[in-house]
Amino acid sequence: MAYITSYKNQDWLLPPSIKQMIPENHICFFVEEFVENLDFSGFDMIYEGAGAPAYHPRILMKIILQGMLCGERSSRKIAKACFENFVFMYLAEKVKPNFRTICRFRRQNASFIKEAFKESIKLADKHQLLDLSMISIDGTTISANANKKKSLRPEQVENLEKAVDLIVEEDLKRDEIDEKIFSEEENLSNMDKKDFRKIISEFRKHKDMKKLKEKVERVKEEINSDEKIKKVSLTDPESRMMQNKKRIRELSYNAQLSVSKNQIIVANDVCQDGYDVKQLVPQIEQVKENVELKGGEKFSADCGYSDGENIKYCEDRGIDLYVPNRAQAQKFDGKDESLNHDKYEYDSKNDELIAGGERFRYRGMYTRKNGKKIISFYSEKLKKKKDVPMEFKSRLRMRDKMETSQGREVYAFRKITVEPVIGNLKENFRFRKFVLRGLDGVRLELNLVSLSHNLKKIWLAGGSLRCEGKNIEFWVIIKERVVGQAPLLCLPRALAREPARRDKKNL
Secondary structure, eight states: OOOOOOOTTOOOSSOOOGGGGSOTTOHHHHHHHHHHTSOOHHHHHHHOSSSSOOOOHHHHHHHHHHHHHTTOOOHHHHHHHHHHOHHHHHHTTTOOOOHHHHHHHHHHTHHHHHHHHHHHHHHHHHTTOOOOSEEEEEEEEEEOSOOGGGEEOHHHHHHHHHHHHHHHSTTOOHHHHHHHTGGGOTTSOHHHHHHHHHHHHHHHHOSOHHHHHHHHHHHHHHHHHOTTOOOEESSOTTOEEEEOTTSOEEEEEEEEEEEOTTSOEEEEEEESOSSSGGGHHHHHHHHHHHSOOOSOOEEEEOGGGOOHHHHHHHHHTTOEEEOOOHHHHHHHTTOOOOOOTTOOEEETTTTEEEETTEEEEEEEEEEOTTSOEEEEEEETTTTEEEEEETTHHHHHHHHHHHTSHHHHHHHHHHTTTHHHHHHIIIIISOOSBOSSOHHHHHHHHHHHHHHHHHHHHHHHHHSSOOOTTOOOOOEEOOOOOOOTTOOOOOEEGGGTTSHHHHHHHHO
16 A cells, blocks of 8 residues: 655645635635625724724624634634634735734624624525525523622622722721621522632732722622522623523523524524513514515414413514414423413303303403413302413414414424524534623624524525625526425535535435
């Protein structure tokens, strides 16, 4: 057996182009064309005038997007790739921006990145790659960049503020904090006490007391803004304790996604609510803002969005919504039904509820502490009352709608639209934890990963698209194959050499 000849110390006979070192069908060329067609005129006013020259924003946008596509969000590692990686060197146009420049650009241009995300939706629509016949909505918890051990209960924050004031005093003695602060921690668990002592110990070593006081003030503001908050993080006060899929409670955010039938993300948002029920209406409104709805679109969501107010909102606006209640979701998923949601009928003529063969007469209406209006029915025979939500009639209509064959089909199809997108973001894009902090930061990150997902879907479906004003490769249609209402799948000319294998594997 012979070995392939290598040329360890030989120089290039002719200086190679960086572009020649990259495969011709690489996604970076599509990223380049997309970014160069964005409108950067707003930056001209920012950078005009005296001062040191700045990197063109298109360069920073290209390498940030490519980093997201590679599953890398660290500004330090992206900056390092501009020295070592041919793809990043090409997109950076042979300049080497500092990691602080990359981080600052990302932080200061959240609105521009959001507009770029909307442009990806328009690009998909322009090339007939946006199927809005069904839009699926779902949420997922994503870990915050916050230390769980540096989180406090609301009652501990006042003690922390006292401790900071004591630390500022020059004649501070350790036993003063033990006496004045730790003695008030009797009602807390041993773990909370231990974490609190560690926080105080770290605060003692801190040199900038002004920053410490500002941090405590931000935490107090967050507690005052949310009465339901049980624990607040010192590292990211805007994050909330949420339960993930493994049933572990950790500091997280709730990411919401609205996805078209062919898995293009058409709307997204991040909230602090651990439950999805209040996010349906905002997502529908965002979808209307980002795309033009022509009527006839079906909106589907899982049982987490099942609420009478959501259903009534859609009925009043003629929106075709499909959302099962929790009992139906158990049944549709093949599980044993353990819930008793909406298992009653309504006799409109006599204004009575029929449950378990017994009739309940209307008794009155009241409002719960959470502001939810409840209608109460009462059975004289059973000496028992039955409470239903104000919009229970809408819930019953949705229940019957979901029992139809079309309702079941739409619910089943939802699982192969939005859920694979969430899996793709978390697994392939490695988007399991936010890097930035605060609601503005995590929304920016979600817009970036949504934009990257859309670009990759368009690239896979159509290869190197002919962007406006640019004459790139023509599409080569491998096979006219339509799945449901999905558009034709296309591949660039470079991938057309082995259509049989490609078709079998990916189509």
